[in-house]
Every structure is written in structure tokens, then in C-alpha cells.
Amino acid sequence: MTQPRLSPEIINAIGARVLLSEGEALVHFAQNLTPEFHVAVEKMLKCEGRIILSGIGKSGHVARKISSTLASTGTPSFYVHPSEASHGDLGMIRPEDVCILISNSGETFELGDIIAHTRRFAIPMIAITKRPESALGSASDVTLTLPDVPEACLIGMAPTTSTTLSLALGDALAVALMELREFKPENFRTYHPGGKLGAQLIKVSQLMHDGAAVPIVAAETPMSEAILTMTSKGFGIAGVVENGLLIGVVSDGDLRRNLIGLMEKTAREVATLNPVTIRGDSLAEEALRVLNSKKIGALLVVDDTNAPIGVLNIHDCLRAGVA
Structure with a gap:
């Protein structure tokens, strides 16, 4: 297949279009934040165990990042792979935990066993999805609904804007918990002892x-x-x-x-x-x-x-x- 010869201006315009599209989606999300956001934060704040994140594919990558952000800002958290959960790792999810499951469609088959586990043992479950009426949204205790905006790619299928929104929502949850817990720089260094960031926080x-x-x-x-x-x-x-x-x-x-x-x-x-x-x-x-x-x-x-x-x-x- 012959590669098209595009000018630098056209290539830069593509990049700018994607950034603008995703930026506009974030602004729209901020102005129309799902009303259940505070309920999710309150459940996470009261959690006596850990915040468990899960998702498959691109949603899985986002879930890992959100979990990492939570853990590094004072909220114990880890990621559980849906397939591994079905083969024994469900034992890592305890009644004192809170689960956050991410699926844009809300119909991700691989999340089924985690959903059933949380329902069986009354483990609080928060869904992040574009479709609150989906299987995931319907089963959850709290549904954080993503806005129905198009993906940034021209064919509208590659997870781009949707993953950006999920990731930003995770950051919003983490920062809300930080501020409510009055998380300070000295607390931050406890979880970031290495590298430049750790050095900046040395007393x-x-x-x-x-x-x-x-x-x-x-x-x-x-x-x-x-x-x-x-x-x-x-x-x-x-x-x-x-x-x-x-x-x-x-x-x-x-x-x-x-x-x-x-x-x-x-x-x-x-x-x-x-x-x-x-x-x-x-x-x-x-x-x-x-x-x-x-x-x-x-x-x-x-x-x-x-x-x-x-x-x-x-x-x-x-x-x-x-x-």
C-alpha cells in the first residue's frame, strides 16, 4: 500500500484536530459531570479496604493508570485483570473493598465474573461507562456516565476520546480524595521516594x-x-x-x-x-x-x-x- 505524501502542515492539523476534539469533550464533561460523582467519592472515602480497578483492552490500561494514581496519592488500590479474576484472582477482592469497573459499552463479557462476585458478597461497585442502561451500569451501585461524544478518529471507532474521558474522570476521583483527606507534600513523598520528584520532597x-x-x-x-x-x-x-x-x-x-x-x-x-x-x-x-x-x-x-x-x-x- 502506497503511503500518502502529506505536508507537515496537514499532519500538524490532524494532531491539532484530535487535541481540540478531546479537549472540547473534556470541557463538555466538566460542565455536565454525572450527578453521582459525589456518591462515588463518598463510597471510596469510607472504604476500609482497597479500591479495586478492572477493565479489558484500552479500558484495562486506563484502569491500571487510575489505580496507580490512587495508590500514589494515599488511597490503597490495585488492578485486577478480568480474565485472571475468573481463574482465582476473585479471592483478591474482599467485602471491605470497593470495585470500579470500566467499560465504554457496559457490555464487556470478561467483566461478568467480577460483577457477579461483587453482587454475591455485597461489595460496593462503581461503573464507568457511556451506557448507564447496560449490563454493567444496571448492576452497579453507582454509575459514572461518560458523555456520548464521538471518538477523535475519523472512523469513530478507535478508543480515543472515550479513554481520555475515563482517565480524566479517574484523576478527578483521586484529586477529590486527596483534598478531602488533606493529603500533604510530606505524605506524597512517602509514596514517591525515588527520582526527581522524591528529591524535590526531601526535607x-x-x-x-x-x-x-x-x-x-x-x-x-x-x-x-x-x-x-x-x-x-x-x-x-x-x-x-x-x-x-x-x-x-x-x-x-x-x-x-x-x-x-x-x-x-x-x-x-x-x-x-x-x-x-x-x-x-x-x-x-x-x-x-x-x-x-x-x-x-x-x-x-x-x-x-x-x-x-x-x-x-x-x-x-x-x-x-x-x-
Whole structure:
């Protein structure tokens, strides 16, 4: 079969048409959201087990993604393949769970055994389908109806717009649960410890050096001793404390500015008072911004009383992938 020679403009126009078609379908869906949406969210919120997703073909791929999104945002979830369910995996679905079954037509034969299982054991079932009057829609406790809009392909048969709508609906469910549960960044990192995203959510307390590694001197410490502390700890700074609280920091820059008579001075006299610090519960990404903006190599970490509890070096952030 001879491949047609199309211009870049025509090819780009096809792509734009598909995106516009699916975008318009999403806007229509948002403006006509199925009234049962809040009922589905409430059932999922009250679920004492896990949210079980299932579907076949393209709907199966969408179900896997929704399950993954739920699990990563604080709602325990997993995917069960309909065919595997018919050969023993029904045992994975328990009475305390909630099932979400996806089928555009609502007549997917392979979902039959899961539907029967949920009815037999009174397991709440949510259907995502375009046809609420279908076998799936009729059997469900809650039916989330997809709008009856055409697929994005010219022949109107390839699952395109319908799968986009299902996927977006799954995201809407997940985000609603996140907000109702007041899911926070620190919770998010629990489920995303790896990669760039995990690095962005690392806290200062997880990277800082603490205990004996923290370079601290008393306010009246002679500079000869303060320099030894700066050198031995290897951070290029020394925190200056009085009554256990941080009042200043001596840096390499402070040494250069006080070269004349340096050894006759105390740490208090040389230090930069009221220095820039960071809290242990701050994100390491925030600490890196401070380090870069102030053009410094290390930060002292303080608690809510301004007592020093650690020190963070810019290289600690970079090694952890915070950049």
C-alpha cells in the first residue's frame, strides 16, 4: 500500500484536530459531570479496604493508570485483570473493598465474573461507562456516565476520546480524595521516594549533619579556637551561640573582613549577627534556593527556638538530586 505524501502542515492539523476534539469533550464533561460523582467519592472515602480497578483492552490500561494514581496519592488500590479474576484472582477482592469497573459499552463479557462476585458478597461497585442502561451500569451501585461524544478518529471507532474521558474522570476521583483527606507534600513523598520528584520532597532534616558534626562555638570563644572548629568540621562556617541559641555565624568571608587583629577578637566580634538559617522541616529544595540566592555554601539548621540542630552543605543537596 502506497503511503500518502502529506505536508507537515496537514499532519500538524490532524494532531491539532484530535487535541481540540478531546479537549472540547473534556470541557463538555466538566460542565455536565454525572450527578453521582459525589456518591462515588463518598463510597471510596469510607472504604476500609482497597479500591479495586478492572477493565479489558484500552479500558484495562486506563484502569491500571487510575489505580496507580490512587495508590500514589494515599488511597490503597490495585488492578485486577478480568480474565485472571475468573481463574482465582476473585479471592483478591474482599467485602471491605470497593470495585470500579470500566467499560465504554457496559457490555464487556470478561467483566461478568467480577460483577457477579461483587453482587454475591455485597461489595460496593462503581461503573464507568457511556451506557448507564447496560449490563454493567444496571448492576452497579453507582454509575459514572461518560458523555456520548464521538471518538477523535475519523472512523469513530478507535478508543480515543472515550479513554481520555475515563482517565480524566479517574484523576478527578483521586484529586477529590486527596483534598478531602488533606493529603500533604510530606505524605506524597512517602509514596514517591525515588527520582526527581522524591528529591524535590526531601526535607532538610533528612540531609543535614547533626550532633558533633555541627560547627558551634560560644560567643566569647577566641578566634584562634573558632578557626580550628571551622577547619575541623569542614563546612567553612561556625555558628556562634549564646545561652544555647544561635546569634551569629562566622564564615570565610567574615575572616577576610577582619584580618587585622583577627586573633585578638572573639567569635561574637567577627560573626555576622542574625544570620540566614533554615528549619529542619523545610524542604531541601527551599534550602538550595537560599544557598544559591545568598551565594553561600552552608546553612545552619535551627529549631523553633533558634537553637542550632544541624548544618546543611550545598553539596548535600546536589548529591541527593535536589537541583
